Amino acid sequence: MPDRRGRRRDAGQVAIEYLGFVPVLLIVALAGIQLGAVAYAAEQAGTAARAGARAASLRQDAQQACAGAVSGGISVACASSDQGDSVRVTATVRIPRILWSLGDTTKTATMPLDH
Numbered sequence: 001m002p003d004r005r006g007r008r009r010d011a012g013q014v015a016i017e018y019l020g021f022v023p024v025l026l027i028v029a030l031a032g033i034q035l036g037a038v039a040y041a042a043e044q045a046g047t048a049a050r051a052g053a054r055a056a057s058l059r060q061d062a063q064q065a066c067a068g069a070v071s072g073g074i075s076v077a078c079a080s081s082d083q084g085d086s087v088r089v090t091a092t093v094r095i096p097r098i099l100w101s102l103g104d105t106t107k108t109a110t111m112p113l114d115h
Contacts, residue, residue: 027099034098042105044070045093049109052078052089057111062089086112 048066055065066078070093080089088110095102 030099034100034102037096037098038102038105041074041093041095042107044074045076045091045105045107046109048076048078048091048093049089049107052080052091053087053109053111056080056087056089058114062087066091082113083110086110 048069051069052062052066056062062080063078066076066089070076074093077092078089080087088108090106090108092104092106094104
């Protein structure tokens, strides 16, 4: 028959093992958040590129349309180029850093020029 003292030691061992596993769980959770930030930045870049291309096809300011299309706190840089009968806009958004700095994401949109 085990004594109470042995049970108390086992409970302490489980607590120590749990504390050792907490950092692993934290890193996995933060990596999941980082993955979400990558997807969010890519979505924002796509939205900005489409808005910029739409504005440029109507002979409006593509950079202003790009900046207006993204959520607050996100900086976007847009470059447009005339392709003859269409316009192409490339939007670049910096991926937010949670754990790692992953650089930028870039999306391109092309729209026909309005004649």
